[in-house]
Every structure is written in structure tokens, then in C-alpha cells.
Amino acid sequence: MLFGRKKKNPVKIADKKVVEWKYTTCGYCSTGCSIQVGLNKEGEAVSSRGAAGADVNRGKLCVKGIFEHELFKSSGRGDMPLVRNKIFEGYEETDWDSALDQMAFEITRIQKTWGRDSFAIVSTGQLLTEEFYTLGKLSRAVIGTNNYDGNTTLCMASAVSGYKRSFGSDGPPGCYDDFEHTECLIAWGSNLPEQHPIIYWRIQEAQEKRKFPLIVIDPRVTMLAQKADMHLAIKPGTDVVLLNALCHVILEEGLEDRSYIEAHTNGYEQFEKLVSQYDPTTAAEITGIDEDTIRNVARLYAKADSAMSIWTMGINQSTHGSDGVVGINNLSLVTGNIGKQGGTSLSITGQCNAMGTREWSSCSGLPGYRALENPEHRQEIADYWGIDPEFFPKKRGLTETDIFPAIETGQIKGLWLVATNPMTSMPNTARIRKTLEKLDFLVVQDSYADVETTQYAHMYLPAATWAEKEGVFTNTERRVNVVRQVVKPHGHSKSDLWIFNNVAKRFEQGHRVKFPDQPEQVFDEMRHLSKGRLVDISGMSHDKIEQQKGIQWPYTEAMDKGETDDSTADGKGDQRLYTDGHFSYADGKAKLIPLPFIDNNEKPENDYPFWLNTGRVVEHFHSRTKTGKIGNNNKYSPMPYMEMNPDAASDLGLVHGDYVRCVSKRGDAIVMVQLTQRVPHDMVFIPFHFHDCVNRLTLGLLDPHSRQPAFKQSAVRIEAVEDQHEAAQLCLESREF
Ligand SMILES: Nc1nc2c(c(=O)[nH]1)N[C@H]1C(S)=C(S)[C@@H](COP(=O)(O)OP(=O)(O)OC[C@H]3O[C@@H](n4cnc5c(=O)[nH]c(N)nc54)[C@H](O)[C@@H]3O)O[C@H]1N2
Ligand SMILES: Nc1nc2c(c(=O)[nH]1)N[C@H]1C(S)=C(S)[C@@H](COP(=O)(O)OP(=O)(O)OC[C@H]3O[C@@H](n4cnc5c(=O)[nH]c(N)nc54)[C@H](O)[C@@H]3O)O[C@H]1N2
Ligand code: SF4
Numbered sequence: 156m157l158f159g160r161k162k163k164n165p166v167k168i169a170d171k172k173v174v175e176w177k178y179t180t181c182g183y184c185s186t187g188c189s190i191q192v193g194l195n196k197e198g199e200a201v202s203s204r205g206a207a208g209a210d211v212n213r214g215k216l217c218v219k220g221i222f223e224h225e226l227f228k229s230s231g232r233g234d235m236p237l238v239r240n241k242i243f244e245g246y247e248e249t250d251w252d253s254a255l256d257q258m259a260f261e262i263t264r265i266q267k268t269w270g271r272d273s274f275a276i277v278s279t280g281q282l283l284t285e286e287f288y289t290l291g292k293l294s295r296a297v298i299g300t301n302n303y304d305g306n307t308t309l310c311m312a313s314a315v316s317g318y319k320r321s322f323g324s325d326g327p328p329g330c331y332d333d334f335e336h337t338e339c340l341i342a343w344g345s346n347l348p349e350q351h352p353i354i355y356w357r358i359q360e361a362q363e364k365r366k367f368p369l370i371v372i373d374p375r376v377t378m379l380a381q382k383a384d385m386h387l388a389i390k391p392g393t394d395v396v397l398l399n400a401l402c403h404v405i406l407e408e409g410l411e412d413r414s415y416i417e418a419h420t421n422g423y424e425q426f427e428k429l430v431s432q433y434d435p436t437t438a439a440e441i442t443g444i445d446e447d448t449i450r451n452v453a454r455l456y457a458k459a460d461s462a463m464s465i466w467t468m469g470i471n472q473s474t475h476g477s478d479g480v481v482g483i484n485n486l487s488l489v490t491g492n493i494g495k496q497g498g499t500s501l502s503i504t505g506q507c508n509a510m511g512t513r514e515w516s517s518c519s520g521l522p523g524y525r526a527l528e529n530p531e532h533r534q535e536i537a538d539y540w541g542i543d544p545e546f547f548p549k550k551r552g553l554t555e556t557d558i559f560p561a562i563e564t565g566q567i568k569g570l571w572l573v574a575t576n577p578m579t580s581m582p583n584t585a586r587i588r589k590t591l592e593k594l595d596f597l598v599v600q601d602s603y604a605d606v607e608t609t610q611y612a613h614m615y616l617p618a619a620t621w622a623e624k625e626g627v628f629t630n631t632e633r634r635v636n637v638v639r640q641v642v643k644p645h646g647h648s649k650s651d652l653w654i655f656n657n658v659a660k661r662f663e664q665g666h667r668v669k670f671p672d673q674p675e676q677v678f679d680e681m682r683h684l685s686k687g688r689l690v691d692i693s694g695m696s697h698d699k700i701e702q703q704k705g706i707q708w709p710y711t712e713a714m715d716k717g718e719t720d721d722s723t724a725d726g727k728g729d730q731r732l733y734t735d736g737h738f739s740y741a742d743g744k745a746k747l748i749p750l751p752f753i754d755n756n757e758k759p760e761n762d763y764p765f766w767l768n769t770g771r772v773v774e775h776f777h778s779r780t781k782t783g784k785i786g787n788n789n790k791y792s793p794m795p796y797m798e799m800n801p802d803a804a805s806d807l808g809l810v811h812g813d814y815v816r817c818v819s820k821r822g823d824a825i826v827m828v829q830l831t832q833r834v835p836h837d838m839v840f841i842p843f844h845f846h847d848c849v850n851r852l853t854l855g856l857l858d859p860h861s862r863q864p865a866f867k868q869s870a871v872r873i874e875a876v877e878d879q880h881e882a883a884q885l886c887l888e889s890r891e892f
């Protein structure tokens with residue numbers, strides 16, 4: 156006989172009448188989950204589920220992935236190209252040929268009048284790698300502008316710069332399997348349960364099998380901090396000081412790995428001299444972490460047989476972002492924790508294809524981690540594309556964060572935005588608005604027509620999105636996974652690849668360079684150019700990737716043929732980089748780099764007594780163009796809110812649910828107060844998902860190496876609002892698109 160639930164209403168899962176499941180890869184975060192999308196007999200996408208047997212997610216998905224099929228038909232999608240009508244100021248539909256003719260005409264006009272670099276291109280971390288590679292070819296070899304960058308400057312630039320400074324090349328050296336082996340894990344400014352839920356699930360699973368200490372460094376009591384053995388609530392922007400102090404204790408107590416340092420690093424003397432100044436007593440005053448805790452963490456990390464650090468935006472988005480990354484690498488190097496099982500320095504990346512753009516987009520150089528500054532690299536790529544290497548600039552041009560000021564000063568006159576929404580995501584949006592209004596010609600290429608940035612465009616191009624197209628993404632652990640086309644592009648929208656190819660045809664040089672139509676043909680070009688490089692993918696193909704549900708690079712032809720004798724015989728690629736302690740610098744050694752701390756953040760003071768911290772929540776993705784339209788995501792946080800400490804609120808006479816005005820030196824925003832002990836007394840936290848909201852307030856001082864903005868360190872005051880009804884209306888407007 157059955158007991159218990161028999162008489163209760165059983166949970167019923169609606170039968171979606173799926174007749175076929177198609178393999179693809181999630182298009183939200185960089186975890187890289189393999190998804191199957193279910194189609195009904197009309198061919199409509201009606202369901203999503205995690206692909207069983209995939210190394211990354213083993214059948215699981217988070218709240219975004221599980222509803223991802225709903226975005227194909229969500230509201231606001233772009234159907235036809237639009238052009239602004241100069242006479243009646245509105246937009247009118249046009250056909251693709253007329254739009255692209257006009258676009259090519261405007262680009263040529265601007266470049267002829269003000270020079271090649273006066274037309275800028277800013278892309279994203281959300282296209283397919285084949286599209287990144289093609290846009291890179293178009294920008295570098297055909298249009299020929301050096302002011303070409305991606306939104307990765309808002310996101311991964313500090314990690315890229317830090318890896319290059321420490322190891323001589325970009326490329327995260329670790330993998331998720333390291334959680335299974337590590338004996339100590341520090342997470343710096345990373346809130347995995349909300350931002351990378353399936354990576355967090357991998358950690359949890361590893362901890363269930365084998366307990367190891369988890370230490371979280373974050374000014375907020377995040378969900379990850381709640382699960383940690385130790386939570387170090389650091390004062391914003393001071394991680395470099397803590398990192399120096401940890402190394403200070405390790406060297407003082409002789410806990411370093413001497414033989415590793417001697418065999419595999421340069422720069423020890425200078426480094427030791429600098430960290431000797433950061434004793435735990437001094438560091439405690441700056442970071443707000445007491446000296447005993449600093450000593451304990453240093454001992455725990457250095458004495459563990461293997462220890463690893465992971466980090467995300469709490470480190471990268473800072474005026475010391477690149478130094479923070481180098482500091483983490485220093486800590487890993489002095490303890491001999493690189494390239495070994497459970498011992499690594501792993502940047503958790505952000506967007507689904509943040510890695511693909513780093514590897515292949517040519518934004519910061521040339522494809523396959525090649526540099527514009529290197530004559531051999533220029534020659535190799537120029538020969539392959541069939542152009543004169545002198546056409547390439549000799550060094551990298553402006554980053555996204557320098558492109559906008561260059562529009563202000565009139566140096567840049569035209570801009571093409573591809574899959575990025577700066578009116579929501581850049582700091583100090585009032586300034587961005589003025590900048591966009593100044594442009595002679597702005598093209599916005601986005602899957603949604605209703606994004607705020609489109610309002611400033613002279614032309615809008617509707618792009619297909621995610622699994623309306625085919626190509627690959629690379630995830631945090633260098634795993635290349637394939638996005639298969641599941642449904643046709645919405646309306647008359649076209650894949651970004653199609654758009655780039657058809658722009659190329661309209662330029663003279665575009666006929667000299669090959670622009671293949673099919674994603675797999677583009678992938679073949681990348682495979683060829685990857686041979687012998689760190690990012691070698693020559694043994695992969697779309698079909699092989701699907702069979703394996705993702706393959707990590709490097710994966711060479713020899714590995715594919717089983718001609719190597721190492722751990723790669725499983726056909727899934729190398730799990731770790733630098734396992735032999737040989738780094739990408741010419742002498743094969745990594746660098747220990749001294750990191751003096753410069754205290755330059757905007758900090759709370761009399762008129763602006765609160766730190767403004769910003770970030771994300773699990774149910775939303777970025778500027779909500781996708782998740783804001785999906786009921787099962789949007790319902791959890793449909794409007795802008797602010798986390799505030801209950802004691803701080805009561806000092807100001809505020810209660811839970813009040814609408815308040817948050818004011819910085821740049822502007823103001825109306826948000827709803829949510830009381831929580833997650834934030835300290837002198838800090839508020841606002842997710843950046845809502846338009847016309849938190850980035851009206853942020854300052855975004857730039858890191859000198861990476862040019863990434865400090866999105867998480869600004870100062871604000873909170874003002875009560877008398878007319879709650881009017882405030883509610885204003886707040887509601889920020890949830891529109
Ligand atoms: N649900 C969801 N998931 C996402 C995204 C999304 O929009 N929604 N976006 C993806 C992208 S592009 C990215 S880049 C990642 C971002 O992933 P995360 O970096 O994990 O997310 P954030 O919330 O931006 O910031 C993480 C933490 O940094 C902390 N922090 C602030 N200042 C400091 C500091 O000075 N030091 C330290 N140590 N910590 C600090 C904040 O308190 C916050 O808890 O998420 C990816 N995943
Ligand atoms: N205050 C604050 N600001 C931040 C951050 C923060 O933590 N705090 N984080 C920063 C970070 S880490 C990031 S990554 C940025 C993200 O900033 P954005 O790049 O501006 O964010 P998204 O909303 O993802 O913009 C992507 C756009 O591409 C469109 N799109 C999606 N798929 C496709 C496609 O296949 N083709 C085309 N053509 N378009 C497509 C979407 O509709 C969307 O409009 O925000 C940054 N801004
Ligand atoms: S964890 Fe990231 S990749 Fe996985 S389903 Fe969620 S959003 Fe997609």
C-alpha cells in the first residue's frame with residue numbers, strides 16, 4: 156500500500172508534445188551547459204532540458220536555461236531593417252539590400268572624410284565564434300579601422316591583461332574538474348550560485364564527496380558567502396592589499412614552494428621587496444579584515460597540497476582589476492599551484508562566448524591569440540587572408556571605454572554596435588546618451604528592436620539570436636561546444652554571419668578576401684590558423700564537438716588521431732594549461748610582479764555616505780532584453796530595487812518597500828528598498844539589469860592596464876521620496892525597454 160502523498164494533488168507536468176529534441180549550447184552565461192530543445196510537430200520550440208552525459212552540466216540547467224526556448228518568440232524581436240527618416244524623425248522599414256548599401260556608403264563617406272579610424276565598431280561576448288572571426292576579418296582586413304573592440308572591456312579585460320602579464324598569454328589554465336581535487340578554494344568577488352549556478356553545483360557535488368575549505372572574499376554576504384567556511388567581507392577595491400598580505404605571510408613563514416619559484420618564475424626579488432611592506436597589521440586597516448584571519452587564510456592556502464583561486468567581476472571591475480588578477484596569479488605561483496590537479500588560477504568568465512571573442516575576434520589583436528605588434532603574426536594572417544600586412548595597424552587601437560570619449564572629442568564620427576546595449580551597461584549613461592547623439596552615423600545590430608540604444612540609431616539591423624544560428628562557443632574552462640540551429644531566424648532577421656558577409660561584399664577589398672557562407676567553412680579557417688598555437692583546435696569539427704558534448708582546447712589533429720600518449724586519449728582535449736611549468740613568455744617562465752596599491756576609488760564621504768555596489772541576480776541576464784520578456788524569469792524581480800541594511804534604513808526612517816531616490820555626483824535613480832543583512836551598514840547594492848537606473852549613478856574609473864571600469868565602487872546618498880505614487884511610476888518606467 157502507498158502512504159504519504161497519495162491523497163494530495165500530484166504535481167503535473169504539462170505534456171508539451173515534443174516530437175524531437177535538438178542538441179545545442181546555452182546562450183546565457185559562460186558555464187557552457189549542453190541543452191536539448193524540444194520541438195513539437197509544427198517545429199516550434201516548446202521545451203528545454205539539460206543534455207544528459209554532458210561533462211559540464213550532466214543533465215542540469217538553471218532557471219535561465221530551462222526557459223531559454225521561450226525567447227525565440229518573445230516580444231520586441233526585430234523583424235525588418237529600420238532607417239531613421241530625416242524628415243519626420245521616426246523610423247521606417249527598409250529591405251536588406253537598401254540598408255546595407257546605405258551602411259557601406261556611410262562608412263566609406265566617414266572614412267574618406269575623417270580617416271579610416273573615424274569609424275568604430277563595438278561588439279560583444281555573445282556572438283558565435285565563427286561570427287567573431289568573420290567580424291574581425293571584416294574590421295581588420297576590409298573596413299580597416301583600428302577602433303574595434305568588444306563589451307568584454309566591461310567584463311573580461313582585466314583577466315586577459317592579468318593573464319598576459321603573469322603568464323605571457325591569455326587563457327584560463329584550470330577547469331571544473333579541479334574542484335574534485337583541490338584542498339582549498341578561494342572565491343574572489345564571484346557569486347556562483349546566482350551567476351554560474353551549474354559551476355556552483357559542481358563545487359557542491361565535489362564537497363559532498365570530499366570536504367575542503369571554501370573561502371569567499373566579497374563585501375556582501377552573497378549566496379556563495381552563506382555556503383562558505385570563511386567569509387571575508389573585504390572593503391571594496393582593496394583585494395590587491397589582501398593578496399600582498401597573504402604572500403607576505405607565506406614568505407615570512409617560509410611556506411612558499413621554493414623549487415617551483417626557482418624553476419618557473421622571474422622577478423622574485425622585486426616581488427619579495429614589495430610584499431614585505433604589506434604586513435597583516437597594515438593590511439587589516441586598509442581591507443577591514445583582521446590580521447589573524449589574514450594569517451589563517453595564508454597558512455591554509457599555502458599548506459594545502461593543492462589550492463585554487465577563482466574570481467569574477469569583484470576583481471575585474473576595479474581600478475586595480477588587472478593587478479588583482481596578477482595578485483591572484485602571484486599567490487598561485489609562490490605556492491606552486493598552476494597546472495596541477497586542484498591547483499590553479501581560474502578566471503570565471505561571464506557571457507556565453509566571452510572566451511570565443513578573446514580567442515578569435517581580433518579585437519585586441521589578430522586571430523588565435525596573435526598580436527598586431529608581432530610582425531610574424533601580421534604576416535601569417537595577411538598571407539592567409541590575401542592582403543598586404545601593411546594594411547594592419549601596428550598596435551591595438553582604442554578600447555570600448557576609450558571609444559566613447561573619442562566620440563565626445565570628435566575623433567570618431569561613426570559607430571557600429573553589434574549585440575551590446577551601452578545605454579544600460581556603460582557607466583554614467585547620461586554621458587553615453589550625449590555621446591550617441593553626437594554621432595554622424597550609428598548602426599545598431601541587435602536581436603531585439605526595443606533596446607534603449609536603438610533610439611539613438613540612424614539604422615537598426617535585426618539579427619537572429621542563439622539557436623536560430625549555428626556555430627561554437629568557448630566556456631570558462633576552454634571547452635568548445637556547438638550551438639546547433641534549432642529554429643529558423645525570427646521574421647526577416649538574418650544571422651550575424653550573413654550580415655557581416657553581406658557588408659563585406661560592398662567593399663572593394665571585400666572581394667579580395669574570402670568570406671565563406673557556412674559556419675563550418677569558417678570553422679575550418681579557424682582550425683587551420685590555430686595549428687601550433689596555444690589555442691589549437693585543429694582536431695575539432697562541429698560533429699565531433701556534438702558527439703563529445705564539448706571538447707577542451709588544445710585539441711590538435713594528432714590528439715584526434717590518438718597519436719599522443721597523454722590524458723587526451725578520451726577525445727575531450729587537454730584539461731589544464733602549463734602542466735609542465737612552461738609558460739608563454741619567450742624564456743618559458745612566468746612573472747612574479749610587484750603590485751603597489753594606489754587608493755584612487757570614489758569613496759563614501761559626507762554628502763554621499765554609502766558605497767554603491769552593483770551586480771546581478773540569478774533570474775535576469777544583463778539588460779533584460781531576453782529575461783525581461785520571459786515570465787518565469789521576470790516575475791522574480793520585475794522592477795528596480797536596492798538592497799539596504801535594516802539599521803541604515805531605520806536611521807533614515809525608511810521601511811521595506813519604500814521607493815527612494817539614490818543620488819551620486821553623476822545623477823539619480825528611483826529604486827525600491829529591500830531590507831537585508833546581506834549588505835553592511837555603509838553599502839547599498841543595485842542589480843544593473845534595469846535601464847535608466849544604476850548606471851546613471853556609476854562613475855566607472857578605468858583600470859590603467861585593461862581600461863575596464865570600476866562598476867562596483869561609487870559613492871551615493873539615499874533620499875526619502877514624499878510622493879510614493881509618482882516614484883512608483885518612475886520605477887515602473889525603468890522596467891520597460
Ligand atoms: N544570472 C546571471 N548570470 C550571469 C550574468 C547575468 O547577467 N545574470 N552575467 C554573466 C556575466 S557577463 C558575468 S561577467 C558574470 C558576473 O558574475 P559575478 O562577478 O559573480 O557577478 P556580480 O554580481 O557582477 O559580482 C560578483 C560580486 O562581486 C562583489 N564585489 C563588489 N566589489 C568587490 C570588491 O571590491 N572585492 C571583491 N572581492 N568583491 C567585490 C559583489 O558584492 C558581488 O557579489 O555573470 C555571468 N552570469
Ligand atoms: N553597473 C554595472 N554595469 C555593468 C556590469 C556590472 O556588474 N555593473 N557588468 C558589465 C558586464 S560584465 C557586461 S558583460 C556588460 C554587458 O552589457 P551588454 O553587452 O550591453 O549587455 P546585454 O544586455 O547582454 O547586451 C547584449 C545585446 O545583444 C543582443 N543580442 C543577443 N543575442 C544576439 C545575437 O545573436 N546577435 C545580435 N546581433 N544581438 C544579440 C541582446 O538583445 C542585447 O541587446 O555590462 C556591464 N555593465
Ligand atoms: S548555468 Fe549558465 S550556461 Fe548553464 S543553464 Fe544556467 S545560464 Fe545557461
Ligand SMILES: [Mo]
Binds near residue numbers: 505
Ligand atoms: Mo560580463
